[in-house]
Amino acid sequence: MSQDETFMRRAIAGARRGWGATHPNPLVGAVIVEAGEIVAEGYHAKAGEPHAEIMALRALGRRPQAGATLYVTLEPCCTHGRTPPCTAAIIEAGIRHVVVGATDPNPEHAGKGYGLLRAAGVEVTEGVLARECADLNLIFNHWITTGQPLFAAKSGVTLDGKVATRTGDSKWITGAEARADGHAWRRYFPAIAVGAGTVRADNPRLTARVGGVEWCPWRFVFDGLLRTVTDKAMPAVYTDEFRERTIVVTTPHGGLGYVRKLNAMGVKAWVLGANTPKVNFQDFRTRCAQEGITGVFFEGGAQLLSELLQARELDYLFTYHAPVLFADDKSKSILRGLRTETLANAIRLEQVRHEVLGDDALMRGFVRYP
Ligand code: AOF
Ligand code: ZN
Secondary structure, three states: OOHHHHHHHHHHHHHHHHOOOOOOOOOOEEEEEEOOEEEEEEEOOOOOOOOHHHHHHHHHOOOOOOOOEEEEEEOOOOOOOOOOOHHHHHHHOOOOEEEEEEOOOOOOOOOHHHHHHHHOOOEEEOOOOHHHHHHOOHHHHHHHHHOOOEEEEEEEEOOOOEEEOOOOOOOOOOOHHHHHHHHHHHHHOOEEEEEHHHHHHHOOOOOEEEOOEEEOOEEEEEOOOOOOOOOOOOOHHHHOOOHHHEEEEEOHHHOHHHHHHHHHOOOEEEEOOOOOOOOOHHHHHHHHHHHOOOEEEEEEOHHHHHHHHHOOOOOEEEEEEOOOOOOOOOOEEOOOOOOOOOHHHOOEEEEEEEEEEOOEEEEEEEEEOO
């Protein structure tokens, strides 16, 4: 590993400290190096707060030495957003060498930051661990280039692509490491979505534990007919301390009375579409974009994921593969409902990443429809 890569790895590790907390902004880390030593570090913690470069300069607390180099995982910004441009702060601080990981895909920046720095006489090295740095920002990269939320789904499957036995036994197919990784990705997304069937069967809380603190994303329950609203015990997501973070996504077929009942409990409801009792995913996407929800992590069940895929609205797929076989025609597949005649009209993943997690393996990537 080159020295540049070593310092960039450190900046990446710093960026990760903002994991899931920076939406709609990216994860960004920075380190300042003088005479081959790291003398300051910074990362972007939250939208509206200073950028990684500024945090590193502040941590240094003095003027950088003449030969100082700034390492940053993302091209420094050059516009006035919620905060002033980092390019100006870098030039002002007298930094003469900047090493960058990924180019900022934000059309307002994309390469302009490099140009501005160079015009001011700053040496710029681009593309150090560019792929790793870009991979930090699956959601941001998608959002800033398309204006749309990233719809991702997670599943844990056997080697034969099954998620449950014929009797419905599914706990647990994957091991502890894979499940912990799934939780970490849950924390990455600002919102999580499940179907009515999953709420009724498992009554999940859909929170994540981070550093001993329970964190709650926006929790979407897809329930076109409001089957989850009952006179008996209500699901945890409608009654727990985070219920104001729950949004039921439904249709006019769900019934206005039930919507009022939910609202009275402090639970929000989005009534989308009109003609069918199934929620229209395009309408849902549009509403998420309007509300500034940049990514949704669909965790199940199989019915919801399959509908999302059939509607060609799934953007990204996480699949944890366990070394287990059911070899039973009557066991349950995660995704179904399509007719795939030839390999040429199969759905494929792109920009695929593989990770080994104990005995299991994660394969993930962007979904490309034929
Ligand atoms: C950086 N370093 O740490 C971040 C950057 O509204 P603002 O001022 O926070 O600007 C947000 C934009 O700045 C965002 O869309 C992205 O292009 C860039 N984010 N850039 O150099 C950082 N968070
Ligand atoms: Zn900036």
